[in-house]
Amino acid sequence: MTRNDENQEPARETFEKKTGVAHLFAAGQYSMQGFRRLVQESAFRHELLALGAGLVLFAIIGASLVEFLGFVVLMAILFSIEALNTAIEELVDRISPEISTVGRNAKDLGSFAVFCLLVANGLYVTYVVIFRAFID
Template sequence: MAEFSKSAVTKETGIRHFFAAAGYSWGGFQRLLQESAFRQELLFAAAGLILLAVVGATLAEIMIAVVLFLGVFAIEAMNTAVEEVIDRISPEISNVGKHAKDLGSFAVLCMLVASGLYLLYTIASHLLFL
């Protein structure tokens, strides 16, 4: 059997772990802000939430939209992570790398469509009194 060496990274525990994780999350957010797709998704979310408020959406409807947008952001973060790893381990063009990136992009698209459909339905239901 192969022996595995211990991680070079020391894991924090307790409250230190909480603050370390918060720092890693902040770093991830800062990295994601460098992606134009994420910045566009932030604008989409802000515009959607403003529209929901303007048409008089309920708090529950707005919270559902927030959860959907957080899903978009989370999947965009994972997609960016996949792209970073593929670019690092496989700088040459490969079908496997292309497929991984395409699948991540498709996951983001699915969440964007779900969010968009929810916004359209909710806004239309308030404007048309459905």
């Protein structure tokens, strides 16, 4: 019995799991590929600009090292959530290109997660600026 091409499974690439130091370098490479993909998103580019503007603002108002650290950590969490949101959007678009309630909900939930971190960052920056301007 012969099988035609349309019934056969596509050829799979051989994947060799790396271990030790090679795994560390591979993980770094994968992370850089993710970063390059994320930079293509305008929302992420705006968030990078916000990071730069926030650092300049904190320097101007004389924020403490702990305040700088808090801002950078919150921005790193925002970047992580933005990356996860982008991953969700890409998967939904790939798996379910047609408009569906489940796909819309998944995208909306990812967007809400990003929104929550944007609000947290905004509140933190507002707190630090007010604290430095009026209390300190």
